[in-house]
Amino acid sequence: MEILNLLADGFIIAFEPQNLLLMLIGCAVGLFIGAMPGLGSVNGVAILLPLTFIVPPTGAIIFLAAIYYGAMYGGAISSIMLGIPGASTAVATTFDGRPMALKGQADVALITAATASFIGGTISVILFTGFAPPLAKMALAFGPPEEFALMLLAFATFIGLGSDDIPKTFFSIFIGLVFSAVGFDIISGRPRLVFFDIPGFLHGINFLVLAIGIYGIGEMLWTIELSKGDVQMSQATLTFRRLLEGFRNVGQTWKATMIGSFLGYFVGILPAAGATPGSLMAYGVAKMVSKHPEAFGKGTAEGVAAPESANNAASTGSMLPMLTLGIPGSPTTAILLGGMIIWGLEPGPRLFVDHTEFVWGLIGSLYVSNVFALLLNVLLIPAFIWVLRLPFTLLAPMIYVLCMIGGYAATEDMHDVWLMLIFGVAAYLMRKLDYPMAPAVLAIVLGELAESSLRQSLIISHGSPLIFFDRPIAGSITVCALILIVLPLLKYVKVFVRPKPAQP
């Protein structure tokens, strides 16, 4: 009951006119920043942080959290409409959102994304409200072996999908892993894989560069080949009736949305993971448990609902270790953490006790921000649809320009723009050869974390891999992951052993 009292106090703070206004502006700004390729919640929060000195800390965190949220909603927009991930967190949304738009279902995809985001956001705030302290303990229980086990599980979900060509999936993952290893080695502190001694490789390959290359440039080349530049991007229409239908559709994606919400939230809580791996994992798991896994990647609403609910849930989740432990769960919360120090608050175990007004005001605002973001998003759908109706000759150059900006904005290095173009052409060729691209993106996102946690674990265990099995949490996750990897392989082996069982 005490929690409900505190929450009520939080709502009173959140409903102060100034705070309501801050949320509305924050959501709108976030939506825009999220929708711009290359700019994500990290950039938005970092750029606007100094502006927050004019309001009290509670208002400031409410504003920045609203931007964080809005950006999660906004990222889906360009993923669906243009096929370029608007933010790193929306990469997985491209997998199915884009094909849906090409089929003329952009409105359904947008509505699915918005509602899934809303549900994911709301479920995660409820979890946050009820179980912050025990969940913070859970985050602490994750050491290097557990982190690695989780990474293994993430990869397993992508291998264990069954419907893709497994050797090609492996190849795609390995390519991604090699790219993630470029730059510096954290254990020995030495540069490695700096191709041709080009200094641009020293900071590693930013995976947004890879993702924009693959899904922006590669996709455009593919479309040009298919259509010979002759076709409209999609026959998007929007009537009130279709809008209603879109909402009715949501019922069919509830399973994917639930998976996304819970998985996203838990992955978000873990320090160092964050919303991007969370949404990718949710996509993989949703595909695995779906009745129609073969429809994934070809434009199914489930494939949009899972990552979108997950990235919103994860963004709330990642605030939990920040507030309770003083450890950021994502790059964006790292900046929020900096902000709190500037406002004179010490994030950490004492925050919930010493600054209840701040904490509960923020929690209250998360509920309200979610509603604002949903409303803004739905109201703006007609404007997004209008973009799709532009002729291809106008839209294609626009997308190229946005890709260039996105590739540059991520690291502000021209080197990365060239790299993005190369990735785009390579992705186009690989697509012609029918290689899946999503596993490569997953690998480059998770590769660094997987590598450092693997090596830290092995240092701790004197090189014995048993460390991944004899600890309860790590052990159970590792076993799950191994089963997922082995199952489809068995199927594959069977096909080889008995090539044509149907023949007499």
Next chain:
Amino acid sequence: MKELLGIRSKPVLCTLLVSMSMLLAPLAAQAWEPNKPIDFVIMAGKGGGADKMARFMQSIVEKHKLSSKPLIPINKPGGSGAEALIYMKQVKGSNRDHTIMVTLNSFYTTPLRQPDLHIDVLKFTPVARMAEDTFLLWVHKDSGIKNVDDFVKAAKAKGNDWIMAGTGKAQEDQLLTEFLNKAYGLNMRYVPFKGGGDVAKQLAGKHADSTVNNPSEAIGFYQAGTVVPLAAFTPKRLALFPDVPTFDELGKTGMDYFMQRSVVGAPGMSKKAEEYYAALFKKVYDSAEWQKYMKDKALQGDFLGGKPLMEYWKKERESHRKILKEIGEI
């Protein structure tokens, strides 16, 4: 109506102009001004001690409008600071006057360990030493360890299964681990992590047995009672931890170690720009916020700039060369 407004707005305008010119006066007196946003490179990952401090300095600059152009923080954590150092070295043209970096002791150790990077830190521009950070030895409260004697007993019993978590390879934390190993005949296993915040979490989650975190990194868990400081690597007790002895008091000398929290400019920065940034960070140093931050985080050290800072670097680099040789890293 228009006239009325005109008359009424004039005094307002005048006061505005006057107050603006008063604000700008100290800046206008300086010959050089940045003409574009300033790259504020952070030689460490997000969320660690260096990162928090850099963002805090940025906020003081913003709050008091000390700079006409904003500081844009960029994290370059790769390779124990090597990424940041190479980035600084490659800065060209007018960017040299618009790139500064927050640095720690990896400023000395990384170039010493990796001569193939061809970085001479004495070519960098000394701007400001903002503080010297301190180190303590921490354990988890559930370990039951109350003092250094208990610690030595427990660590000896576990041999090289005793996990010491720290930031990066052959950086401050590993040097201190080696100090301890040598002074007490221990064989602790050092595991590198990406940032001080991550290290603090490893101890709080009992994935590590001990750490040598800075006070700022461990203070959240310390206040919650999760972690316990055993001794300080300082010549005098820290005001923030009056009951925690120093290693000197415990009879182990030569264990004092500080980490610089300095701001450096790109190599080849113009003299005028150097003076501008030194003045800027002196104002930050003197601000009430910075002084309070130093007190709250147990930071020490006076402001150093220009030549004295360069002398300090020369001295520190030699002592690090000696330490690294002793522990066999170079």
